[in-house]
Amino acid sequence: MTRSELSHYLQTFLQVSNFKDYAPNGLQVEGKAQIHTLVTGVTASQALIDEAIRLNADAILVHHGFFWKSEPEVITGMKQRRIKALLAHDINLFGYHLPLDAHPVLGNNAQLARVLELVNAEVVEEVAQGLLWRGNLDQPMRAADVSQKLCQALNRAPLHIGDPEAQIYSLAWCTGGAQDYIDAAAALGVDAFISGEVSERTYHSAVEQGIHYFAAGHHATERFGIQALGRHLAREFGLEHHFVDIDNPV
Incomplete structure (x- = not known):
């Protein structure tokens, strides 16, 4: 499926417009236009991105993405390294916070x-x-x-x-x-x-x-919602789906 098709489907399916949130819900970093392999995970950490690169993912779908209201707006340090890796490998990043909770x-x-x-x-x-x-x-x-x-x-x-x-x-x-x-x-x-x-x-x-x-x-x-959503998308659209659990004791 195309990036725009996935974006439109999730926007409607998760009823994104119904929520006032702390970060943008939807496509956060643009990658390749066609999506065949999808990686899901709880948080868009460097470890998750590295594993998505290893799996040749076209898109990453997470609950905790980027660009939170309380964080610095500049793209430096940790944020720069994460985004640079996504752009270098042409990987889309989608994030859905409250819509996925609800x-x-x-x-x-x-x-x-x-x-x-x-x-x-x-x-x-x-x-x-x-x-x-x-x-x-x-x-x-x-x-x-x-x-x-x-x-x-x-x-x-x-x-x-x-x-x-x-x-x-x-x-x-x-x-x-x-x-x-x-x-x-x-x-x-x-x-x-x-x-x-x-x-x-x-x-x-x-x-x-x-x-x-x-x-x-x-x-x-919060491990289970993103897994369920990934499985749903794989069934509906024939995507190859990998859930990657980057352990976090918090």
Whole structure:
């Protein structure tokens, strides 16, 4: 397929125009016009770009791309090296941040619910552009066992705030760096909230509001949406697809 066809399809499929985001969603670095081999990954790091070059990729599709609002605008140092490598090998870079978090089927939140086998999963529409989800375990479970379930599913032991012997049934979640949604989760009356990262203030919010918190890893909670999207594109358009997992303990 062509670069413009892929760009148009993703713009529509992920409903990009519905989101106010911190970085541009869509084509971020232009490469070759025809796309046959697609590499997906969580973050457009140098390691991911190097592996895409080795795989002779025509395009890289990531959740965390370039040109964030808080970063310097100049193209120097690390950013220059990354972009230089893309341009030298004529590789397109596509990045989709909040639209990929929020997609109702292939998004990070939907896919986390699938991986954890949560039931009655639904979007809390009125919070944060539909990024907060809620649902249930299939049956009540000790908090310690929820930690173990997360560890097995994500290959990473979570940090848990709360009594490990307490029973958990209802949950809210938002992947990535969404620890500050804990207050919105507590207002829903759920037993626990799952996200990726943790801040010092998160502990006090959890303790004082009586809600369990599981910090399961930013990278770990956001691996599944980009994989699902890559598989979808491979099926729909006959692309060769490689998911490259550049491990990140954060």
